[in-house]
Amino acid sequence: xxxxxxxxxxxxxxxxxxxxxxxxxxxxxxxxxxxxxxxxxxxxxxxxxxxxxxxxxxxxxxxxxxxxxxxxxxxxxxxxxxxxxxxxxxxxxxxxxxxxxxxxxxxxxxxxxxxxxxxxxxxxxxxxxxxxxxxxxxxxxxxxxxxxxxxxxxxxxxxxxxxxxxxxxxxxxxxxxxxxxxxxxxxxxxxxxxxxxxxxxxxxxxxxxxxxxxxxxxxxxxxxxxxxxxxxxxxxxxxxxxxxxxxxxxxxxxxxxxxxxxxxxxxxxxxxxxxxxxxxxxxx
Numbered sequence: 001x002x003x004x005x006x007x008x009x010x011x012x013x014x015x016x017x018x019x020x021x022x023x024x025x026x027x028x029x030x031x032x033x034x035x036x037x038x039x040x041x042x043x044x045x046x047x048x049x050x051x052x053x054x055x056x057x058x059x060x061x062x063x064x065x066x067x068x069x070x071x072x073x074x075x076x077x078x079x080x081x082x083x084x085x086x087x088x089x090x091x092x093x094x095x096x097x098x099x100x101x102x103x104x105x106x107x108x109x110x111x112x113x114x115x116x117x118x119x120x121x122x123x124x125x126x127x128x129x130x131x132x133x134x135x136x137x138x139x140x141x142x143x144x145x146x147x148x149x150x151x152x153x154x155x156x157x158x159x160x161x162x163x164x165x166x167x168x169x170x171x172x173x174x175x176x177x178x179x180x181x182x183x184x185x186x187x188x189x190x191x192x193x194x195x196x197x198x199x200x201x202x203x204x205x206x207x208x209x210x211x212x213x214x215x216x217x218x219x220x221x222x223x224x225x226x227x228x229x230x231x232x233x234x235x236x237x238x239x240x241x242x243x244x245x246x247x248x249x250x251x252x253x254x255x256x257x258x259x260x261x262x263x264x265x266x267x268x269x270x271x272x273x274x275x276x277x278x279x280x281x282x283x284x
Contacts, residue, residue, distance in 0.1 A: 025243055029149035031058070031125065041145065046071065051185040051245050056085065065090045069106055075183070079230065081110045089129060104129050110149075112234070119241075123147045163240050167207045172228030172236040174211050177219035179280065180232070186277035187231060189246035191239025193282065196250050203250070218259075247274035249282035 031042035044058035054071040069087025085106030088099065095102070108125035128142035171191055179187045197203035197210045204210050211217060228236070246252065253266055256279060271283040 025151055027121075027149045027151040029123075029147045031143070031145050031147045033143060033145045041143070044147070046149070051188075051243075056087065064094055066092050067104065069104065071106065079112055079234070081112075083108050083110065101131055102129060119151050121149045121151065123149065163207070168233070168236050168240065169228065170211060170223075171207055171239065172232040173223050173226055174217065174219065175235050175239075176228050176232035177222045177226050178217065179235075179278075180229075182278040182280065184231060184235065185245040186280055187235035188238045188243055189249070189275075189277050189280070189282060190252065191236050192244040192246045193249050193252055195239050195242075196244070196246070196248060196284075200250060218262075245275070245277060246282040247284075249274045249284045251283040252280045254279045255281065 025048045027044075027046040027048070029044045029046070030040055031044065033041040041062065042058045042060050044056060046054050046056045048054040052073045054073075056069045056071050057066065058069075059066050067087060067089045068091055069085040071083055071085040073081050073083045075082075083106075085104075085108075087104050087106065089095075089102045089104045090097070091102075104127055106125065106127045108123050110121050110123040113120040113122060124146055126142070126144045171194060174194065175187050175191050179190045182190075194207060194210050198205055198207060204213060211223075212220065251266070251271060253262055255263065258266070266281070266283065269283075274282045274284055276282070
């Protein structure tokens with residue numbers, strides 16, 4: 001039976017991996033239950049379909065339980081994220097409990113470790129079925145523990161352009177100049193537009209040339225004096241890693257700050273708006 005569950009988990013992992021979108025990213029992780037001793041308990045896969053919404057599958061090997069949940073991030077931050085989730089424990093019926101007794105709530109706080117080890121994060125997490133909230137007896141015990149996760153974007157989203165520290169620094173400066181004060185994923189989206197241009201045949205093929213292409217970015221006079229901050233550096237790393245909240249956009253603008261000429265371009269050009277994040281509208 002355990003082999004069957006393991007095969008199902010691997011198949012689901014392959015499905016998630018193949019279902020790529022320009023916004024998708026994944027996390028593989030291991031949970032440690034905090035009891036009298038801290039011991040590994042669960043292997044999990046998070047599939048982030050959008051910057052805020054994801055689907056999780058996790059497998060509890062000691063009890064041979066496979067579970068699923070929808071996960072939501074109220075606000076994406078550069079250094080940490082809080083999240084909540086709603087799902088079902090033991091979807092294959094090992095416990096033989098009715099479905100209403102297997103509804104599971106999740107809450108957690110994730111700390112990103114990118115500045116030390118790229119792609120890794122750790123989290124404190126609590127999971128419990130609704131019966132646990134009211135003190136009813138239930139064989140599905142609550143979980144409280146820590147996890148170690150590794151996140152990655154699909155290879156199809158990642159640029160083959162070789163990035164150096166100067167590229168990261170320049171991109172982070174542009175992001176701060178163009179999008180400081182915007183939601184975190186709005187900052188990543190600005191960086192993603194630069195990377196989408198690098199990959200596009202319509203634009204130059206280096207970060208430097210894209211940013212300094214004439215009449216493209218109104219913030220260029222600021223770049224000589226502005227310095228990146230923690231948020232813009234992390235947003236640049238995410239954009240360079242292939243994360244693209246802009247949904248493939250090649251252009252963006254802020255209607256409140258755009259010049260008359262810039263606003264006229266977006267009103268008349270044959271472009272499709274992909275998304276609005278904060279004050280910026282993105283197009284391709």
